Amino acid sequence: MYVRTLYATGDPALIDEALDALRAEALGLLTGQPGYRGYGLFADRTVGKIAMGSWWESEQAQRDSDEALKARRAALLAPFAGTVAVDVWEAAVFSPPSPASPGAGFRMVRADIDPARIDALVERFRGTLLPGMGQIDGFVSGTLLVNRAEGRASVGTIFRDSAALAASRGPQAALRAKNAPAAGVTVRSLEEFEVIILDRPADHG
Template structure:
């Protein structure tokens, strides 16, 4: 299972127009492409940072869409009043879903880098240690790990039922995150929190 993320820094006054374009134009268009699995969209209205993720059955299906989605991406970028977006392609290495996301759901995304030679160890710790601890968090919905096996870059997304649940988890999640990174010698890149404005990423359980 693979995914493409498109990160846009939007004009905060045009975020609603951008969301509508992704929902009404991009999502119906990509849903008809072979190998499509789903789409999600994260938005931070205060900064304008938005991330659109499309999931694909395999790397070949994702690669085959690169040209097809260019015009859709350009149009969406215009609707958001944004500059050139950042596009990354990932392997969806793990997905754990305790509860489905809802319209009030929020997400915390943690970006890190690790020695590519230790990726199998990262996945083992994710399955045996991180998932059970996250399952105990009130309001926790799902946890996914996307990675680039060549660079060691990875993106960990935890979804919560609503903003109060995510806020309440912040201190505990920071402790777990720091412990996770220290144990695996991971370099911190960034952490950000978002509203989950579109939740149609139908990736099955992968653990």
């Protein structure tokens, strides 16, 4: 599975217009593409940030969909986005799809790692980190994305609501503090967002 992520920043006063446009069109555009497997739209209205990720069954499906959709994507974001960054990742480990209502919380951690240690990180995430996060109250799902060529990783976790997200900060920080140094991971950023859309069809895994 491959995931294309987009990270946009802009004027917080204009973010709702962009989110309304994405709510109206994004799923329809994506589900019409071969190989589509899911989509998440996340926002930080206070600071002015939009993050989203679309899931694809193969590298080719990811590339084809990007070519087909990038012009419309840019138009939808144009009223808001002052900066836009697009990345492609391998979905190395992820929870089974679970429902999450709008208003759920999303935490994203970006990190660097020696590419030679990525396989060990994947095993640690699967065997220790994901089960540990699963014990935190309100946990909905967790994902490890990796870019093997560049030695980068991104961990995304979703919690039931904003209160559960807030309550999870300490327990998840403890897991991170214990496991990141052991895995050779250098954490570069820690961010939280509101879940706007989460579409992970069960029959698509």
